[in-house]
Amino acid sequence: KAALYSLEPAVRRQALRQLGTRRVAEAAAEITGRLEDEEPSVRFQAATALGRIGDPESVRPLTEALLRGEKDDLARFAMFTALNQVGRQNPATWPAIVQSMIGRDPEHRDLAPLVLRETYDPALVTALSTFSLSPEVSLPRRLIAIGLLADLHRQLPPWKGEWWVYHPVNQPPPKKSVDWTGTQEVASTLRRLLESGTGEIRTAAIEWIGKAEITSAAQDLRTLFDRHPDVETHQKVLPVLGRLHDTNCGPMVVALLDTPGSSGPLLEIALETAAEVGSPTNHLTPLLAASIAALSTNAALTLPQAVKSLEVLGRLRDPAALGALTNRLQDTNLPVAVAAIRALASAGGPASTLLPALQDPRPELLHAAVAAVGSLRGREAVPRLIELAGRTEFREEAFRALAAMPDLRALDLFVDHLASENFSLRDLAAQALGSLRKEALPRLEQRASTLKPEVLAAVQALYPQDDPAHKGPLFASQAAVRRPEDYLAHALAHPGSPLNGQRLFLNPSGVACVRCHRSLDAGGDVGPDLGGMGSQFDRRTLAESVLWPSKVVREGYLQTVLELRSGDTVAGLIKGESAESLTLRDAQGRNQTLPKTDIVSRKTSSLSLMPEGLHAALSPEEFTDLIAYLESLKSSTRGPFADPPKGFLPIFTGTNLSGWNPSGGTAPGWEAKGGILERGTTEEDLPTGSSIADFRLQLEWRWADAPRPETFELVDGDGNPARDSQGRPATRPALGAGEGGILVRGFAKAAIALSCRPVGSGDLPGYRTDPGSPKEVRAGVLPRRQADRPIGAWNLMEVVARGDKVTILLNGDEVVHEAPLPGLPPRGPIVLQHGTGRIQFRNLFVQPLE
Template identity: 30%
Template sequence: LQALASPNGATRILAMTALREAHRQKPAEEPVRLETAPLWLHARFALLEDNSEAGRRQTLRRLQQQWKAPPAASPLRAALIRRIAAWAPQGHLPPWEQLGLNLTQIAEQPPDVRRELLLLLAHYPADVAQAPFYALARCYEGNDHFYRAALNIALGTEPKRREAILADFDRHFPQWNDAVADLVWELRPPSVLPRLSQLLREANLTAPQKARILDIIAVQEDPAAGHTLLHLLQDNTSSAVQARALEHLRRGLAGPWKPLQNSEELQRTIQTLLQQPERQATGLQLIAAAQALRFVEKVAALARDSSVPQSVRVEAIRTLGQLPSPASVAALTALCQSAAPGSPLAAESVQALGALLPRGAASSPVAQQALFALQQLVLQESASAALRSAALAALAGSRPGTVWLLDLHQQGKLPKDLIPEAGRLLRNSPFQAERNRALLLFPPPGKLNPKNLPPIATLVQRPGDPARGRLVWNASLTGAAQCAKCHSIRGSGGQVGPDLSMIGKKASRENLYESILFPSKAIADQYIQYQVTTTSEVTLNGLLIADTPEAIILRDANGKDVSVPKKEIDGPIRKLPVSLMPEDIVAALTEEELVDLVAYLETLKTPVLTPPVAYVAGPFPAESMTAALDKPCGPETQAFDPKQRFGPVSWRLLSRDARGYFDLAALHGSKANSSATYLYWEIDSPREQPVEILLGSDDGARLWLNGQAIFRTQATRAAAPEQDRLKAVLRKGKNTLLLKVANGDGPHGAYLSLIADEELRLLRPAAR
């Protein structure tokens, strides 16, 4: 008994082995008297039953006697059920009736026993499993991912079996509520789809409930789901429902619902929306999503019509940028010339032309027409500076446009007033060869002298570019500015200075400039610098990280912690009036980089969680990246248990690096090629709230939130932060995130952060 109760796993295994051997040698005798043994010991003894016919009968008898036992005896019942499930591979599974459990008693069982019953049901034929399955499904009360996963396992993976069991789902669950929505999302009963569109019209359902219904519809690959959403757009449902339906249509029409692009129903829906002034913007967005070229003239007419609200005209211009047609280029070029200076219509028209530029090696006649139109705008001296600058930026965003600008400058024909802006854009070109050429043709300006900066009152009037500022921040992790070596944003960066993930909510633009230019003007208590001198006359400065009776720990500007024994300190521990942040840090930036950096910091206003660790299971080998991405390997079909094994693969903890990157290639070595790896987190939310998930992956990825698939990409790419931004809703309390990353070859890993209105917390999953 003492050995079985030992916290040491090896000791417990040896004890169980000894008991099995004793039971084998003297099957008529029980090795240990169990009358007064604790329940956990009863549960372990359930696993000692031999696999003979007599042993199986004894197990069934013990289980039959347990159904009316108090809830505290559930560990024994669960162990007995697991023992019976283990007979299935040998063909010894007893008829369900021999378990001695009626449907009424199912509801009386505690959740751990019901979950084991569901796992056992997976071994029974559909006609036998159906009645107990629904009895168990009706016990689901919500917010139990493991129970939903067990229900899914009970259904099995064979399509005919699932179809047979789920055929009666509507009859068993006629009323809609959050728990039923959970079950529908998890189980995907086919008969429910026609019912969902009716539910969206019910006034008693809340907005989050309707959003959940739309999400359930959207994950169906059957084009019938797309038809349902098109019907919703034609009806007088709420604007929130229509906006979400349109969002799902944008994705679906480019994927599994592509056959709808040429359907009569889509054409009718667009016509209906365009005929209603208050819904024209929705119709335009649907045209863009479906690439409906037959409507290009109507879209151009709306863009030109001055009697139409400006918001609709802007939407029409953006739609033209998604319709590769000569008519689109002609309409956008005319709008560039006719729009009033400073009008958003002109800038939107330039951006729309940029969207039509050549992408990749192939170049269509329409793309060449858009390229020519933008080139003429750059050379047109009579055009406004803002319009020419916008055209310049659009050209620099494509390789043909970049090559043309470089050639123009090399020939001495690039307008002089555009040279500084062209140099900045082209030196940061995403095209490596062109960027190298730009560095030769447009030498970067010297870095600034802080003494020559204009006053802060002048700097705050300059808007800056947050996107460029983010690049400045990222470059500082390895560059001379070193901002990201001391501070972190969204989990990436150093741990010396304060986290800046919400600095835009705490500080004004003026405060940000002051903090960068005069870091010692205001120092928070936890970032006061301390100084000590040792008995060997060595002076040390840094942040006071720890102060114990034996020693203090100082953290220097490089993030290195130094422990100083108090017996070696000569004199007092002194506070310094200067910040650990250098006063001349901006000397590593240009003036425009400083302005852009402040613009980026201003945008950081919401709490961000970047998990420092993840549970990782992998690699799971496959023939290719795509095969690895779509092949179920176990973690997506089973409730998470850190002790669970998948053949030779088990869960283990992996820490991210300073960049926020989970480096799976470093973890797996050559085994990372043509494989998939899973990463798992549990997140605590103080309330139900929207969340934006920032994801980067190398290569393809799939993501499940609370057991629900919310994202898939099979892109072949190098991982970078925020490559994909996903919107979802967290429920109050625990939420689970399961990320599957598939790899072809080479580097392999992922970035993940979550942005929410209220602060999120990473939980440490407990073993089952």
């Protein structure tokens, strides 16, 4: 204990650590004194020791230390953790902890959730209940206590997954679904609070009963609904009854639906409540559907109400309501007609009623009708769907509808889509042909000699053990196709282009990785977030995971396969489940909520939701580019306030434009914030406030806007515009996001381009495109290769200017080497340029070389 008073902080820390580890209770009073130590690390150890010892007398000093406004994050964490530990070891202290932590000062109201977090202790529930019910406690403090109490209604289910794989923190939090000994008291207290004379307390109780899904409170809510006929109370109670799936509230919902002049918001709430309590189908469904069907004909409905009424009829799926939906299929009001079509499909109505809608000239309605006919398997619509598949704007939707009900009349379309770049369409085509394989064989044999090798291989795969087919013209020649191993070998032997790989990743009409995976702030969440993937896995592992996605399937990404009563099979990742329904997300990133009454069987597959064969739509070069992009997704340890390299001086403070722009440190449109210097939408140069001669400049930059498809002209090895075989300008599709630059010594001609063009950043077009420049000058300023990182990632550039020569390094690659720049002035400012898009700079450092 004597060491607690040492002049050395390290000694005090060690003493506290040892006393806490040994739980020396008699030292608690002296340890408490160290909560006011001048050294934050000592305060941290003091709080940690008190938490381990668990002395009830520690509650007051720990509370006072927190309320003094501890500034050190670690010490603050140790203090509120220690309070929690004291309470767990001494349940009788919970009332005092609750009283002190649910502060009177708004500045400290965030402390209580931290101290009491995830603490399932009956004594704490009792303390919070007493506090919530006490009229002597101020209203704001009671409201905080009610929220903390409701959060303890149920516990989380036990964790059964894996840690440190595919960012588990990014997954949606699991639902609290496990009852414990405090569940009943929490529910009882919230039900008692519904009787409070204070409107704010009642409102909080209603809200938390809904969030905690306390079904035992449904009767109390119905009573409250009847006792308080005001619209405001009804608007708060009805959604909670719907969330609780309380079918006993049916009569009050019907009464609202049948009452002329019900207020707009309340009517829409009643419609949503009807959908929640009336599905899956139960005794209340026909009654609700009849009321809503009658309501949908009311000309006084607003447009949102009319659309909502039809949508709810679709969710109720009551056969008696189909007539009301059919009557609105070609409504002159487009949103109403579209809602009726979608509702009819949801309700399982007859596809024949949609045939007139397939002739409607309105594109949005036609899109909805095509999707609806496909979901209803309306074979009478096949000829019209084949016709629509020939129109660009309807091609994919019409094809998907046809694939959902394979028909020999659409055989040519299925065969053609076997060569589609879009894997999902290619897979649908193979499935459709598989179901038609017997009837389709004669026609496929007639076309065998005209099929492309990859299409012929896909067709042959449909007949693996069919002797008649193997003896016919379909197998007269064996299609030569690349094996996955060929793609792997190419990816391991060549570097590839990360930028072209990003284009492939984001292309929704190709392999469409972006539909399921997220990277650089873009993409879906069906599969794992690929941020930092290049830091976690080597190139071979990344390539193998694309070629053989089911080789290793991590916990959380195993697909669930459902067999439905309709005979369909649905597969996807479970994204939500209740007692009545199950929500799956399929490989296209679409959520589908299915009533459990429609599910015959459910099993977990060992296969990944990511399908096999994605590579088949790519050339080996494109596959290598895709892997290069995945490999480039590496976590960065460098932030916006990095230390300057040895010998360099910072020229950007990170917070303002001091040292820039001779006009006084301000530049319209440029913003300095959080270590980032950004320029938005208009052209504007930003020069340094002083001139410099020879220098070495180091900076980072990136494009902040989402990439967009563009087409760029190419240049040849001499820096001239490239030409194709017909003498036209050669172009290449690529992703773009903006144009910017860096002026060397303020000389306009010496602008170093920052761009997304295939020529690469580091180009000096002022010299390269000048017909008066010597050939060796034009060739010298042409970047040796495109070394840019994918759009959205930070690029590191270094510019060395000595005399009239410039060397440029981009992301570690020397792209320009001592290029002569005739006419370059001996001194001048460094100028940042902005052309288009949002460009950001950070960590700008310069080393004078004079």
